[in-house]
Amino acid sequence: MNHKGIAVLVYDKAEERRPLWLRMLLSYGFAPSMMDNYAEFVKMVATRKYPLVACVVANIEEALTLKVFRERVEFRYIQIVLILEDARQETVLELIKMGFYNLLTLDQIGNPLIDKMTALTEHLAGAKERRQHVRVQIMAYENARVVLTLSNQRKVTSIVKNLSLGGLQISFRDRVFVRFSVGEVFRSSLVVFKDMDFTTDLEVVAVHNKGLQLKFVNLSEEQNNKVAALIYERLYFGF
Secondary structure, rough: OOOOOOOEEOOOOOOOHHHHHHHHHHOOOOOOEEEEEEEHHHHHOOOOOOOOEEEEOHHHHHHHHHOHHOOOOOHHHHOEEEEEOOHHHHHHHHHHHHHOEEEEEEOOOHHHHHHHHHHHHHHHHOOOOOOOOOEOOHHHHHHOEEEOOOOOOOOEEEEEEOOOOOOEEEOOOOOOOOOOOOOOOOEEEEEEEOOOEEEEEEEEEEEOEEEEEEEEEEOOOOHHHHHHHHHHHHHHHOO
16 A cells, blocks of 8 residues: 655654564555654654654653644644553553544554554545544444533433543434524533433534534543543453
8 A cells, every 4th residue: 555655753762663663664655754862753743744653652751742732733633643662541541631542552563553554644635633632423322412401491402423532512303492602601411421421511612403512611530531431442442
């Protein structure tokens, strides 16, 4: 498969693995640049010359340096793949909460890594990704619901279509005779999904046909952890 020389920036401090990176990426048509100095690697990411980045990280502290590239809109199109030396569940959950979701382990440097990078080139070929957090699809049969509390205290039940750490998209089974507006906040609305249920404020960020895109407002640490664990289950079941 030819990826037309897509530039890939790679950081790996292990000298013995660098020839493997080069052979593997070149054979699939990528144009790799190898880095062995982490500070210089971060500077090169900041130049925005590399739409695809791979980094072997030993701990959360190293990943924290890259967090800015998920927080700032102008960098979010850069697809960052983290290869974890520490792949414990609590580590993965913290990385998901930071906005990282292209996560692999050291033993996946090979076909799984190439499959991941190949999938990410689809983002690069089309619209540039601007979301900070990954969205996971929720199936209708799972009966995930949000009960909105309107300003007049009326309760309206909706179906969850997708979910991220930032918020969720909902739809209504039946027509709701309510005019929604961007910026409107629903106080103390109930989110129910499997063993997870909590109340939170939700802000309208977009109005769709028969549905809304909502942003979580001031989730507690406990609520944030619950959402992260659900996303972890979806993305990395059997990780």
